[in-house]
Amino acid sequence: MTDSNGSIDGEAIGRPTNPMVSPLLTDLYQFTMAYAYWKAGKHQERAVFDLFFRRNPFGGEYTIFGGLEECIRFIANFKFTEEEISFLCSVMPTCEDGFFDYLREIDCSDVEVYAISEGSVVFPKVPLMRIEGPVAVVQLLETPFVNLVNYASLVTTNAARHRFVAGKTKHLLEFGLRRAQGPDGGISASRYCYMGGFDATSNVAAGRLFGIPLRGTHSHAFVSSFMSLDEIVNKTLRSYDGSSTCDDFVSLVECWLNKMQRADSLRGTFGDTNQSELAAFTSYALALPNNFLALVDTYDVMRSGVPNFCAVSLALNELGYRAMGIRLDSGDLAYLSIEARKFFCAIEKEFDIPEFGKMNITASNDLNEETIDALNKQGHEVDSFGIGTYLVTCYAQAALGCVFKLVEINNQPRMKLSEDVSKVSIPCKKRCFRLYGREGYPLVDIMTGENEPAPRMGDRILCRHPFNESKRAYVVPQRVEELLKCYWAGGSANKREDLPPVKDIRERCIQQLEQMRPDHMRRLNPTPYKVSVSARLYDFIHFLWLNEAPVGELQ
Amino acid sequence: MTDSNGSIDGEAIGRPTNPMVSPLLTDLYQFTMAYAYWKAGKHQERAVFDLFFRRNPFGGEYTIFGGLEECIRFIANFKFTEEEISFLCSVMPTCEDGFFDYLREIDCSDVEVYAISEGSVVFPKVPLMRIEGPVAVVQLLETPFVNLVNYASLVTTNAARHRFVAGKTKHLLEFGLRRAQGPDGGISASRYCYMGGFDATSNVAAGRLFGIPLRGTHSHAFVSSFMSLDEIVNKTLRSYDGSSTCDDFVSLVECWLNKMQRADSLRGTFGDTNQSELAAFTSYALALPNNFLALVDTYDVMRSGVPNFCAVSLALNELGYRAMGIRLDSGDLAYLSIEARKFFCAIEKEFDIPEFGKMNITASNDLNEETIDALNKQGHEVDSFGIGTYLVTCYAQAALGCVFKLVEINNQPRMKLSEDVSKVSIPCKKRCFRLYGREGYPLVDIMTGENEPAPRMGDRILCRHPFNESKRAYVVPQRVEELLKCYWAGGSANKREDLPPVKDIRERCIQQLEQMRPDHMRRLNPTPYKVSVSARLYDFIHFLWLNEAPVGELQ
Incomplete structure (x- = not known):
């Protein structure tokens, strides 16, 4: 392969x-x-x-x-x-x-x-x-x-x-196939986003070609396609360890929703939840009890989606499964993620379900560097970001x-x-080197003519700006990488x-x-990294420049 | 096929x-x-x-x-x-x-x-x-x-x-392959730019797949790859009609350059031209005398590129060929195109070469809607636009x-x-119609339920905004298109x-x-085209909306 x-x-x-x-x-x-x-x-x-x-x-x-x-x-x-x-x-x-x-x-x-x-x-x-x-x-x-x-x-x-703005601990998912420049644009996007530090893609073809981990759950259409719990015909679910079978998972879900509605700590936060949404979540959990991650914003995140999700998760929990989490695809992601986190923590406490408060929260609505940065500044409880359009089209600079x-x-x-x-x-045919400093950071890249001696560790070398005579510096590299x-x-x-x-x-x-070095990486006013030429190459460039420039136009 | x-x-x-x-x-x-x-x-x-x-x-x-x-x-x-x-x-x-x-x-x-x-x-x-x-x-x-x-x-x-901003008479060439989202992004770009009104592409693979006309000449590298006229070994060129052979096309070019230098009407506009450029143009003309289109900005457009191009074109003209034109890929395209046009007209007059003044001028440096609009406002002499990056990446809005x-x-x-x-x-499963007015313009699109009677020519129909109760209008279509x-x-x-x-x-x-209708098409503040639903569909949407909204949140 x-x-x-x-x-x-x-x-x-x-x-x-x-x-x-x-x-x-x-x-x-x-x-x-x-x-x-x-x-x-x-x-x-x-x-x-x-x-x-x-x-x-x-x-x-x-x-x-x-x-x-x-x-x-x-x-x-x-x-x-x-x-x-x-x-x-x-x-x-x-x-x-x-x-x-x-x-x-x-x-x-x-x-x-x-x-x-x-x-x-x-x-x-x-x-x-x-x-x-x-x-x-x-x-x-x-x-x-x-x-x-x-x-x-x-x-x-x-x-x-x-990745830089989201931080190392967040999960980054590439969801851009539908917005890329055609099929192969989408496949390239998935490949190179993974290369740049994403954790997974939704693109099945790219997963197959490059071994990229795949992620995905369900869409709003799935939720809308259900009308009520009556539609669910096969209601049985084996427990996680296979030791028992629940004959009516639907009733188990309803039972947990009732318990939630009666719980003191949750009282008043929600009333009747949307039944087609509940049917969709229950169906999805019956099919994929090990991968229950629900899109909770089809109707109303805090009054329907999150309570419905928790009812199904608690029912799953009773059978030994652990739900994966929720996805938010609209609204104020900072606020909703914080509210959802509070709700999960309340459930953890109310029903004594360890780790329930740590439920994964994925956000996925038109995200980009700026919106993630804004979320960070506001404070949020998002664990995973699903990013599509702005990532794969390179919207901020498309070429x-x-x-x-x-x-x-x-x-x-x-x-x-x-x-x-x-x-x-x-x-000229050139060689290129990266010179590293004492702290291990790269200091400068230098281009030399093909036949010049290579820069050596510990030896002082003059690095010149290729076109600006006054910009020059001596560097003593601690490491030289060709x-x-x-x-x-x-x-x-x-x-x-x-x-x-x-x-x-x-x-x-x-x-x-x-x-x-961190100052090259920061988003606001980063320090330019220096790119230089050797003294010999500098002289040669400027000799050639004089000779190639048209008469009457020595630049 | x-x-x-x-x-x-x-x-x-x-x-x-x-x-x-x-x-x-x-x-x-x-x-x-x-x-x-x-x-x-x-x-x-x-x-x-x-x-x-x-x-x-x-x-x-x-x-x-x-x-x-x-x-x-x-x-x-x-x-x-x-x-x-x-x-x-x-x-x-x-x-x-x-x-x-x-x-x-x-x-x-x-x-x-x-x-x-x-x-x-x-x-x-x-x-x-x-x-x-x-x-x-x-x-x-x-x-x-x-x-x-x-x-x-x-x-x-x-x-x-x-196309709209360039106008109907200009030639539009898509040059975006190297900036598209990978190979297939480039092929799609060529296909759909042609569909949207471009005349040709540089992308050979797309030309083969979709029968799109192909265009292209040479790059700066071709010009830089020549050093002097001495490099040209085979100097013979048959005349266009095959009746004679010029044994030394290089000398013929030099002879024309001399004539130009001595001509009163051109005197002082240029001196010695760049010889590697002249060698490149001459070589190119020897290879493709029927398709001589030269990139004239490698050294200096008006002091080297255009005079060199004209010398080669005049030599070709003497053998019965007609040069195609020039390409400008940098600098002030409005100014340079006007200066080049004047130079061509001066050549036409000086040497009595009919149509020489109408020589094609192609421009191709980071063009987009705005720059073409700006060129139009300044006045220019460009006949063809070669457009790449901004076109194929949809830079102005990438998704x-x-x-x-x-x-x-x-x-x-x-x-x-x-x-x-x-x-x-x-x-709902819908039908959609476009209603045309008396002047032949489309007036409004209307969506109806599947089983409603279709709008009919001459019959008054109520067109409603799908979500805004106050926006409605009666229309009597002169033509109805499903x-x-x-x-x-x-x-x-x-x-x-x-x-x-x-x-x-x-x-x-x-x-x-x-x-x-032109007001929908203009670039500045265009009038929105109206999209509507039938009265029955309107009522149904709002009935459903009430019923689907979660309790306590009638929107």
Whole structure:
């Protein structure tokens, strides 16, 4: 099962998760350029491209890198079918036949991919991936790579930010399938939200593909579909330990509701509860007595939903089962969760049911970073958050602007100039390092030319801002981590890093986030993490800049 | 090729476009509910669900319905595989075997789907689809249907809004693949942007699947990959009519550049142009002389890119070819397009090249509704807009809140109450009509009970706001259109509407938008289009509301 654990099985890397991922999944201009390279005899020139982004999303100062495994699977299977070739012939009718013969031949056996490990905390300008190979082939990879990394990194980062604001102890559930960009958008969302620190998803297909824990109970429609307790025909329920059978669970529930209504400590908090809701809860408990979690806001949370839930839970308790909890999907979640908690505690005390007060409360109505933060400030009793729309659509910022820039061709460094300094790319085939300080925090990322000596533990090194002459600092790293590792070396599997299962990437992500200095992570005015270049690379960038700028426009 | 034209071939409807679309593509709670229905013996009860949305997106007053064909393909292929069943067994270990036998059996032969035609202009509260069938089966369809309709309708609407602001005469190109939510997000984006009125896409895979015209030229990397004209080895180019061959196209280009530099009318506008750019343009023209469209902003638009482009175009012109135009991807697009246009006109005059001044100008830098509107207000000379990020991510509003609500079960009308009136659903199995006025504009949509007489042309009918007693109006329709048509009648193909190809849906969409009264369409403070219920349905809703509300809370 390559799909469910993501590991490389000997030489073979499985098909991409999404079988629609074909080499045609690219922009037309990659083919017109490939043709122009081919016509000019340049198509085999060895090119180096960097894939990077320019700004952290969501007003934060960090990003999580996601999508690497999908990129590697893509190139491992990069080969045109005859049907794809014929389609391209029809789209580019003036191109010579020799070009299509060339396309028939190509694969990624001459391509190398160096990348930061998936699930790492990453920063602007530092290449997430460095892709080397024949210029025409690597150019064809641009669009799919950027497509596969952009949303993956964005939504992983969004998930990590939700985890940060919710805190470590809360359960985070991804409920976004219905709001994602189509089926595969939903599957990607579930995969990368889990990677970013969520605990479970509602998406069954994603659960199967990636081994993500699944969660879910019932909807309002389920509650509305019942009219009364009379509808329940089979009323028997075996006790949890199998030692006895209750012949009329419905009466047991009604009996507990009566006891509650008569209890001094609960008197006056509710009157007659909604009977179709009670029927729905009772039916659900009869079907899934070990997983009784009820949506309590179809009619009125405190006057109907919570009392009905407690009656069913107490009946279950009498048979040795333990109810799971409630879900709130509307209203004032802070207030309702606190009121529900009080009610559960009152039940615990009134009927002497240990732990009943600790019943799980899940909240799930249009939640996002801001609403969770607001709930935290108000005080609440929510244990689990079910988050959908704002998480999977990355509503607060729906795109990460990853780019794919040529930095070297035929051993000649290239740089993309722009009047906007933030858009200037850093030339050369580079190595990238993360330097750690005495307290174990990462201090700075540094890019160097390929052939420079690597920074060494304990040795002072000058780190320069790539474009601002006055910004520079000497750093003595206590630890040096090389960021770009080989994930694809043509056909050879020997030199390659493993592709770990999603679960392991999730662990890496959580661990890396914990390692960050807190001021980079805070939601309000976080401190930017510094990204630098070596002194030699700095000088070279500025030498090239002068030479590439058009005459009369030395910037 | 069912995929490319979307038509039904006799009885058979092809597989969904995306093979990942399996019956597992749903929320877990649909299965836990299905199990609870099954345990309660309710799973066969006939239920009616409405799929609708509550608010138009993007601050507008209309939405375009997309995603219907994908829903119909989904149900046409709705069947669990043994592998899927085993996965479900592992996820729901306490469920009885009989339930999985039931799942093995089910398909959608007992389901009926009535829907508004895809590509129609639609409004809040009116069901886009009405789905009837055994409650457990239809419940399993909720998540995939909402998933397939939500993003499709949202991005189609976004595309239509971009078309509206750009105007009918501009060419609109969708360039969003790299910013979409993964591969399938990109493919959906291309499909539905075309449906909403775009002219072409850069996405080759979408072009193949749906027959969408493809567009694309080259990137900055292509320009940066060249160093000088010396790199160009094969310099020969046959003339357009094949009658002659130019042995040194490079010299011809240089010769034209010289002529331009010496021309009185152009003197002083540019000096030495960038030679790697000139080499890139020349190479591109040698490869694709019929499709020469150059990206002119790698170095400096007016001092290098446009003059280099014109030199190559004039050389092509001498051989009988006609250049396509330029693309601007940065800077002040209004200003640059106007300057480029002046330059083209000067070339037309100076060298007497008819139509040269009409050269196509494409703009493509982070465009959206607002920036196009701003360009229009400033004045510009752009002919084509290439739009990516803001279009496909629906950045301005990343989600449409489609819902799927139970409105009837076992012939009993059901309604979802809420303290928030906008969230109350309209009960009953309904029919929906669009009433047209004298000028041909749609006046109002009206929902009626299933068995009420349909509104008739020329007959006065009372249209009531569903929840606001004081809002009511008599309407005498000049034309009545029934909105919900049968798109799936179990196994029978006889009663079904056709699923037209994407191109035809696009035509319907454009035509429907043109038919709308202009005040509903304007960007600033558009007039809401009215959605109403019949007097009988109004009375029934309010009767039910009183009866369903919990005691002590008559709302």
